[in-house]
Structure formats: C-alpha cells, structure tokens
Amino acid sequence: MQQFSIRQDGFKEIRNAMLLKSVPLFILISAIGIGVPYYNSRGQRNDAAIFPFIIPVVLIMIVFSLYRSVNRQTDILKSYSISIDNHSITRTQNNLPAMTINKADVTEIIKSAKGGLIIKGNPAANIIGIPPQIENHEKLEAC
Numbered sequence: 001m002q003q004f005s006i007r008q009d010g011f012k013e014i015r016n017a018m019l020l021k022s023v024p025l026f027i028l029i030s031a032i033g034i035g036v037p038y039y040n041s042r043g044q045r046n047d048a049a050i051f052p053f054i055i056p057v058v059l060i061m062i063v064f065s066l067y068r069s070v071n072r073q074t075d076i077l078k079s080y081s082i083s084i085d086n087h088s089i090t091r092t093q094n095n096l097p098a099m100t101i102n103k104a105d106v107t108e109i110i111k112s113a114k115g116g117l118i119i120k121g122n123p124a125a126n127i128i129g130i131p132p133q134i135e136n137h138e139k140l141e142a143c
Contacts, residue, residue: 001085004140006077010133014077015070022069026062034058082130084143089119091128101126117141 006014034054079094090100101121108120115132117140134140 001083002139002143003081003083004130004134004136005081006131006133007135010131010135011074011077013133014131015074018070018073019066022066023062026066030058030062080131082128082134082140084140089128091130099126099128101128111141 076094076096079092081092083090083092086103088100088102089106090098092098101119105122105126106119107122108118110118110120112118112132115137117130119128119130121127130140
C-alpha cells in the first residue's frame with residue numbers, strides 16, 4: 001500500500017491562495033456594511049463620528065475570522081492522505097468520512113489546470129479530489 005499526504009510547504013501555498021481570495025471579499029463586505037447606512041441617511045443627522053470606533057472593530061473581526069478559518073483549514077489539510085493499494089483508492093481526512101473507490105469502479109481521472117487530480121468513481125457521487133500540493137505527485141500519477 002502506498003500512502004501520500006500534503007507536502008510541508010504545500011500548506012503555505014494553500015494558505016496564501018485562501019487569503020488572496022478572502023481578504024478582498026472581507027474588505028468589500030465591510031465597506032458595504034459601513035457605507036450603506038452612511039449614504040442612506042439622506043441629509044439627516046451625520047453619524048460620521050462613530051466611524052473611528054466602528055472601523056477598528058470591523059478590522060479586528062476580519063483578522064480574527066481569517067486567523068481562525070485558516071487554522072481550521074490547516075488542521076483539516078494536515079490530516080489529508082491518499083492510500084492506494086491493489087484494489088482501491090482511499091482518501092482520509094479529519095472531519096470528513098473516509099472515501100474509498102475500488103479501482104474497478106474508477107470511471108475517469110482528470111488532471112486539473114492547476115495540477116491537481118480528480119478521480120471519479122461509479123456511482124457519480126464517489127469523487128476524490130487530490131490537490132497539486134501532494135507529495136510525490138509524479139509517483140501518484142503513475143499509480
């Protein structure tokens with residue numbers, strides 16, 4: 001049986017990709033959440049004096065949320081492993097049930113544009129995604 005897991009430096013790549021997508025989204029949502037009430041006041045009393053208090057609170061919430069979500073994802077990714085034996089392919093990962101596809105039931109293996117692999121089994125609900133940050137990627141493809 002051969003076993004593959006995520007490379008040590010692979011976590012950094014995944015974390016950077018998550019942050020690259022999350023940070024602009026959080027900033028946009030925060031700007032909308034703060035800006036809508038300000039622009040909807042329609043000439044009524046201006047509450048702009050509260051912004052020096054709201055903006056730091058929102059920034060602290062963003063940083064805390066990102067830190068917490070990245071740590072959770074890192075824990076999940078550290079536990080990711082693929083086991084291949086003569087008869088089956090098994091993916092194990094924390095907080096997810098183990099997924100096993102018999103080699104006879106594999107209908108398609110797709111290589112994604114970013115270098116990951118997708119193994120589709122029969123029935124169609126059996127899908128194992130393998131990220132490109134897996135160790136010994138060339139050896140895994142040969143299996």
